[in-house]
Amino acid sequence: MFQLKWLWQNLKGDRARYIIALCLSVVGSSLTIINPYIGQRIVDQFIAGNDAISNLAHHRGQLIGLGLGMIGFSLLRTSLSYFTTLQYERSSQNMLFRIRIYLYNKIQGQDMKYYDRNRTGDLMTKMTGDLDMVRHSLAWIIKTIIESLTVFAAAVVYFFFIDAELTLWLLLLSPPIFIVAFIFARRVRPMYVELRERLSQLNTTTQENIAGNRVVKAFAREPYEIEKFHEKNVHYSKANKAAAMVWLDYFPYLEILSQAFTVILMIVGGLFVMNGRITFGEFSAFTALIWGLSNPMRSIGIIINDIQRFFASVSKIMDVYYSHPEIANKHNAEVKRRYQGRIRFEDVTFKYDNVTVLQNINFSVEPGETIAIMGATGAGKTTLINLIPRFYDVAKGRVLVDGTDVRKLELDELRGNIGIATQDVLLFSDTIDGNIAYGDPDMPEEDVEKFAKLAAAHDFIGKMPEGYNTIVGERGVGLSGGQKQRIALARALAVQPPILILDDTTSAVDVETEEHIQKSLRELDFPCTKIIIAQRVSTTAEADRILILDNGRVIEEGTHAELLAKRGYYYDVFKLQNEGIGREATAHGQK
Numbered sequence: 001m002f003q004l005k006w007l008w009q010n011l012k013g014d015r016a017r018y019i020i021a022l023c024l025s026v027v028g029s030s031l032t033i034i035n036p037y038i039g040q041r042i043v044d045q046f047i048a049g050n051d052a053i054s055n056l057a058h059h060r061g062q063l064i065g066l067g068l069g070m071i072g073f074s075l076l077r078t079s080l081s082y083f084t085t086l087q088y089e090r091s092s093q094n095m096l097f098r099i100r101i102y103l104y105n106k107i108q109g110q111d112m113k114y115y116d117r118n119r120t121g122d123l124m125t126k127m128t129g130d131l132d133m134v135r136h137s138l139a140w141i142i143k144t145i146i147e148s149l150t151v152f153a154a155a156v157v158y159f160f161f162i163d164a165e166l167t168l169w170l171l172l173l174s175p176p177i178f179i180v181a182f183i184f185a186r187r188v189r190p191m192y193v194e195l196r197e198r199l200s201q202l203n204t205t206t207q208e209n210i211a212g213n214r215v216v217k218a219f220a221r222e223p224y225e226i227e228k229f230h231e232k233n234v235h236y237s238k239a240n241k242a243a244a245m246v247w248l249d250y251f252p253y254l255e256i257l258s259q260a261f262t263v264i265l266m267i268v269g270g271l272f273v274m275n276g277r278i279t280f281g282e283f284s285a286f287t288a289l290i291w292g293l294s295n296p297m298r299s300i301g302i303i304i305n306d307i308q309r310f311f312a313s314v315s316k317i318m319d320v321y322y323s324h325p326e327i328a329n330k331h332n333a334e335v336k337r338r339y340q341g342r343i344r345f346e347d348v349t350f351k352y353d354n355v356t357v358l359q360n361i362n363f364s365v366e367p368g369e370t371i372a373i374m375g376a377t378g379a380g381k382t383t384l385i386n387l388i389p390r391f392y393d394v395a396k397g398r399v400l401v402d403g404t405d406v407r408k409l410e411l412d413e414l415r416g417n418i419g420i421a422t423q424d425v426l427l428f429s430d431t432i433d434g435n436i437a438y439g440d441p442d443m444p445e446e447d448v449e450k451f452a453k454l455a456a457a458h459d460f461i462g463k464m465p466e467g468y469n470t471i472v473g474e475r476g477v478g479l480s481g482g483q484k485q486r487i488a489l490a491r492a493l494a495v496q497p498p499i500l501i502l503d504d505t506t507s508a509v510d511v512e513t514e515e516h517i518q519k520s521l522r523e524l525d526f527p528c529t530k531i532i533i534a535q536r537v538s539t540t541a542e543a544d545r546i547l548i549l550d551n552g553r554v555i556e557e558g559t560h561a562e563l564l565a566k567r568g569y570y571y572d573v574f575k576l577q578n579e580g581i582g583r584e585a586t587a588h589g590q591k
């Protein structure tokens with residue numbers, strides 16, 4: 001079975017330990033027949049046998065020996081069981097540790113498409129609950145199966161030695177138990193797949209709710225969110241109950257059949273004792289070991305439940321384990337070259353699945369040039385810049401950096417040459433200093449300050465309680481939108497990239513601060529090609545060229561003056577931003 005093969009592969013490094021654990025399980029479980037055997041001898045020789053009284057008088061030493069043997073074997077089994085469990089735990093925890101790292105790296109290595117398709121809550125479920133289920137399978141399910149089978153086999157062999165017919169009477173119960181268990185397994189399996197899906201939905205809702213808590217509060221949508229959570233919770237709970245109910249449907253049959261072992265033993269075994277076919281001691285051995293037959297049958301339901309959970313979880317983990325990003329970063333750039341920063345889009349068309357978002361885009365940017373991109377919301381601006389660091393691949397055409405198709409460049413090198421400040425600013429739960437120096441953790445403090453100054457962030461950072469050592473919360477809580485943008489800009493500048501991409505980075509800062517930032521960008525002390533997405537004409541005016549995107553196409557291209565002269569989209573935006581209010585008032589007045 002593929003899943004078991006997968007487990008075996010991942011046990012590499014702990015296989016010997018695990019095999020030792022399995023062997024110890026077999027040995028320890030086989031030893032369970034020793035004490036019933038000793039018990040049998042004690043009963044036959046010293047309690048119920050014909051010579052019991054004389055044996056008690058003359059062979060007391062033997063009785064003490066047998067008693068001590070019983071205690072000794074119990075201690076031995078307990079120590080063995082302790083040591084065995086230790087080996088199972090160690091090997092399964094080690095495996096879990098390795099798979100967790102592997103999966104984390106896999107998730108890290110996925111491309112944007114993967115993140116578009118996979119929900120955070122689902123990935124979190126895979127990294128936590130599903131992984132633990134895999135560990136549980138190795139440390140508990142397999143162990144329980146092996147131990148139950150060994151005890152069962154040892155008991156059956158021992159029973160056969162005592163009396164084959166009585167054993168066969170008892171074994172009559174096994175086929176119906178297996179049939180019931182098989183039907184139960186088939187019914188419950190899809191339920192665990194469903195259960196796993198519901199859990200993932202519940203986690204996704206919880207995660208989104210926590211992440212988006214401020215939006216929820218702002219819109220006073222707590223009752224709605226609570227209702228949404230309640231719904232997912234009800235679904236999960238129902239799925240859980242449904243699986244439990246199926247188990248309850250079968251549980252009475254399994255329990256009755258397990259109890260029947262004792263009943264058969266009492267009736268058939270009792271008759272055999274009465275007619276002298278077996279001794280009291282042998283009967284007591286049957287009684288002492290009958291659990292070895294009935295217990296595995298009783299726990300078969302729990303084992304099947306866990307096996308189904310394991311399959312539901314492992315298939316989810318394997319989705320991540322064997323996923324291959326279309327755009328893979330092999331991280332094997334030994335020498336990372338510094339690019340000149342020449343960019344060229346050649347007849348680029350891009351689609352999200354089947355929806356065309358960019359069409360036949362052509363433009364080039366020379367090293368050191370600044371190009372501004374403007375356009376209505378949803379026009380495709382962010383998509384366009386995402387093609388330069390190869391977050392996505394083009395559907396048609398080529399994106400060239402320094403004359404080479406980005407698909408042929410080493411990703412680490414390419415991305416290392418690009419500083420990017422994205423539209424949604426995400427800061428890590430770290431100090432401001434740590435956030436700015438994210439691309440180069442060894443950056444000296446003076447440099448961090450230098451880039452903060454360029455991004456007009458130094459002043460407000462200085463006023464914070466612990467300056468650059470102030471910890472900003474998850475997503476930059478505790479900072480204003482404009483402050484976050486400026487830290488993100490400092491972070492992008494700090495890698496001194498030959499290509500700087502700013503996606504609406506100054507939209508939340510005031511005009512004065514923006515002017516400071518523009519001046520800094522003009523006067524950077526390293527060569528840098530800049531691509532700036534902006535909505536304000538004040539930002540775009542000084543660019544060497546402006547591209548106007550509309551519905552995935554470049555509809556205008558030129559300098560500020562050229563585009564104004566064209567009297568098209570750019571001209572309209574310019575008019576609106578400079579005299580919009582006045583013009584609207586006039587327009588209304590004329591009506």
Ligand SMILES: Nc1ncnc2c1ncn2[C@@H]1O[C@H](COP(=O)(O)OP(=O)(O)OP(=O)(O)O)[C@@H](O)[C@H]1O
Pocket residue numbers: 116352357375376377378379380381382383384423
């Ligand atoms: N990950 C995605 N999957 C599918 N469609 C997407 C994705 N990202 C964006 N789109 C769609 O692509 C189109 C262009 O989006 P894009 O974000 O590039 O626009 P934009 O010009 O940057 O807009 P804005 O100014 O609002 O940021 C939109 O119609 C959007 O719905």
